[in-house]
Amino acid sequence: MNAPVRLDLRDASTFPTRRVEDWKWSDLKRFLRDAPAVSAALAVAPGGPFAALGGREIAFGNGVTADGAAEARFEGAGTLRLRFVSEAQATGHQARATVVVPARAELLVLESYEGAGSAYASNVTLGFELGEGARLTRIVLLEEPDDAISVSAAEVKVAPHAHYTQTVLASGAKLQRHETRVNHPGHGASVRLDGLYVLSGSRHADLTTVVDHQGVEGVTSQLTKGVVADSARGVFQGRIVVDRGADKTDARMGHHALILSDKAEVDAKPELEIYADDVSCAHGNTVGALDENALFYACARGIPEHEARVMLTQAFLGEVTDRIEHDGAREAAQAWLVDRLEALL
């Protein structure tokens, strides 16, 4: 497996180019040649898109917390709203956070990327650690300006019998990359990595995941769906590695996208690397247009074409938000999807 890129905005030599296999569809160097000047610290008022769901809040404003730190750590249960707020003009900032869920504890992380201003570069590095039997649900909402560059990379360490579930909701930016690498110990642990991208204009979103199954009887389920319009570009890279000895691994990966215009593009690379003998792994990948037959059927029953398109597209993408078990988080995700589609179609 390729070693992950350790991006440091202060050092242009760490910026990946398309010659780095994992970044071939998200050529950072093309958009960011030199290290940007450092953004000024930003005071952030409490709130954000998940404010109604309560819980503890940790907010970074241009990479800095209220205490002036560039790094934060949280250990506990309940609800954590982790906010990365950017408001800058052509400058860059980076932040780092670690979240630990103790054994048998349950945590909901509501992670939001809230961008304003223009042409900023943001780099976030995250670590998640789940103790034995812990349960972590992570909902990620990426809402940034169309000329921003935003990279977020997380390392997730899962213990036996723990459950890690994430859903990423991406609306893209000039270049928006959300990467998740999971160490999967098997032994009753389960991992779910879902994603949704809704892209218009010339926006670009890249959802990249790597799951490394290291022990027996691990379960991974993955469903990513997206829709791209105009000249937008969606990138899905999903790799599942099953190490030697990780027998009875059960891994399923699905990526399905709708392309609404000739100039829009979807690049998908689902990969299964299997070194164990007794495993059950499958992946499916489809990219296409909205089903014209279904569209005509709906119109023939009296539904105007625009409404029918919204209904069918929403139903297609809604499969991902429907999988979110937490009621409040699911409703927030569904509302986001409806808003985004209304703007797109």
Place this chain on the structure above:
Amino acid sequence: MLKIDNLQVSVADKPILKGLSLDVPAGEVHAVMGPNGAGKSTLGYTLAGRNGYEVTAGSAFLNGEDLLALEPNERAAKGLFLSFQYPLEIPGVPALTFVRTALNAQRKARGEGEVSAPEFLKLVKQKAKDLRIDFDMLKRPLNVGFSGGEKKRMEVLQMALLEPKLLILDETDSGLDIDALRIVSEGVNALRAPDRSMLVITHYQRLLDYIRPDKVHVLAAGRIVASGGPELALELERTGYDRYAAEAA
């Protein structure tokens, strides 16, 4: 009710309907029978307004409305209902949601108020019971994983709820066993009314044992080549379409 005059339709520049004329008065059930490739499905799709069915000449009026000038959803709001030979699966949209959306869209187009959710549920429950449709099935995505019979019963349920003026049944008997055929036919027959007409498109006479037509037309090579009473269907069953195909050619 329905007046079609000299209708000519091409699909991918190939003429399929070559001057079809048909008049279905209010309250009557007319059958259109014909061999494969005669243009039976083209007739249904053209009247419903499907893309790719290019009208090169002729006209079609429903209660004085020029159907061919309207979008598919507008035709539905004017009372046209095409029952599909192969009803489409609509993943992610529960059957109930789909039908209520369609009903309210039609009502809105006609300047009528929306049907409230409780009113709609009450209506659906009764109609579903008549058609022996399990109510829980209506909470599932429309037609996804339904059997052929279940899909056709869903079509009849939609007709019963949308209350169209003109029903076009395209090969409704295909894929149905005898029991399903009986339930579907009973559902259709229950919709017969003085202000509602039906066009039953079928290859086989079998369906007409259940849905009895007032008139039978033979469609061959894109035109109506013979018309008569119900006895014409029985004669076709005995003699086949060869005679008409030869005449039309």
